[in-house]
Amino acid sequence: MGMFNSLYLFSFFHRLSLNPTKACTRCFSAKNPDIRDSLSGFLMRSLNFSRSQALAVSNRSPWATSNSLENSRVVIKYFQKLGFSDAQIRSSIIVCPQILFADIEKTLKPKLEFFQGLGLMGADLGKYISKSASVLSVSLNKRLVPNVHILKGVLFDDKDNRDLIVVLRRCKWIVSKDPESVLMHNIAFLESCGVTGYQQRMLLKRQPSLFVAKESRLNDLVSRVLEMGFSLNSGMLVYALYSVSCISVKTLGEKVKLFRDFGFSEEDIILMLRRAPTLLRVSEEKLKFGIDFLLNVMKCKKTLIVGRPFCLMLSMEDRVVPRYRVLQVVKLKGLMKKDPSFTTMLELNEEAFIERFISRFRDDTEQLLIAYKGHILDV
Incomplete structure (x- = not known):
């Protein structure tokens, strides 16, 4: 992975250049x-x-x-x-x-x-x-009607056109382009990359501008995610494509530098991005706080973050820090024979977390709740 030096990684990305007529x-x-x-x-x-x-x-x-x-x-x-x-x-x-x-x-x-x-x-x-x-x-019969028909085909089971309306609002020119040479052409290209079915629907709802982007831009974006280590027909390619389309080279550079400043290697950075492409869209401030907390407060090893980069995408204020406080109380009072995995604690939804780590310990529920929320909750 040494070949992925920062300059090489940065070359995968440049500023968005889509300029609709x-x-x-x-x-x-x-x-x-x-x-x-x-x-x-x-x-x-x-x-x-x-x-x-x-x-x-x-x-x-x-x-x-x-x-x-x-x-x-x-x-x-x-x-x-x-x-x-x-x-x-x-x-x-x-x-x-x-x-x-x-x-x-x-x-x-x-x-x-x-x-x-x-x-x-x-x-x-x-x-x-x-x-x-x-x-x-633009023409009703030559542009609006056929483009909407194509979009509804991608969205498939879209009751009451709710998703369609979201798409129209997010990309005002998506129904104004030539349906055959633009919309259908881009859909065919995405399908050739393995972006079909649910993945295509997800991408259309989140980043509809890609469906009317210039062919050169789509080619460039796909080339970049392939060079990052993703492969065609990979289930993660669509998430990488979406994330890469949302950021500029400057933003990427700042985030990669942040990881390097915390001691992550080039191989670590590539692995994290491959496992969680949407990490690219997390704010630099949130990444900095999250990495600092996990490494310097929790004393986690870098390998945990590389293996579970999703931890950096969770809310630090509402999820990571409060659950860490609960873990400290559980350890301090010896409430469990074996200390629980913190990543497991993070993965649980609110109801399951409270049931498993708070309400089951009846004599200590109040103290655990105070640690978790800062005040007593009705469980």
Whole structure:
């Protein structure tokens, strides 16, 4: 494992480079200054736009004409009728000014009814559109419908479209791309890497942007996790792929340095990341506190952390430290013939832990509870 020196490890990672096309935010100026001023004034009066916001929208509205203000009034009333707040309408217009000049019956209504059919209604629909108004500028039949159909296929048994709505909110452009050359292509690529079924559903819900990422970015991410020691069709590859997609090279460098500063070898670091890829997403502050506590307070060996890196992902305040205090009382009073494994204590859920290490010792329950929670609990 000596080959995995820090520079080599750092080369696996670089800053995210996904820059989605913003179809509705091109900078245009209204052709006629009078029309631009009229539109700005209208937005300030009708929706309480600030002057700078109104000017920004009017400067990106080449569709504005002397006759278009009436259409804009009708569009705003239509959104209000659907239950959008003024703030949501404002945000929608800022994201995609051209909706002000769109035909309600031919363009807006069919798409909004489509999203309503998925379960987005009233304020929820307003919240979604206020951040993703660009979806109203793409083809319903060529983009929205087929992309949603593909996503529902991946999500499989998604009752009431709950997971689908989560995906739509997390990645506003996921239904705006070409379904065949982007979404289907990326799904096929992930399947070729062994990311299928449940793993694919999990990845879609947690990091939907990967499903519309550029092919070069996906290739790069997979190459990095393979170089870290993961293999195709490995059950852990998807977690590594997700974790790697969430961090920058700077963040990774800081975390690897932290481990090295505590005396972990390059081999130790690789083993920990392979066993728990999501360790990469734990904050540096939490990692530092956890490692320091386990090594210097509990006097654990580094091999325990390398073998059980999940310990560093648990809540130190609510789980690790309180259970350590209980272990100290158990040892001090000799309540068990053999000292329990601390990692076993950490793995138990709350109910099982209290039953096994607190409530069973009736004469010492109060002291154990105070050690665990700092006050008496009703068990």
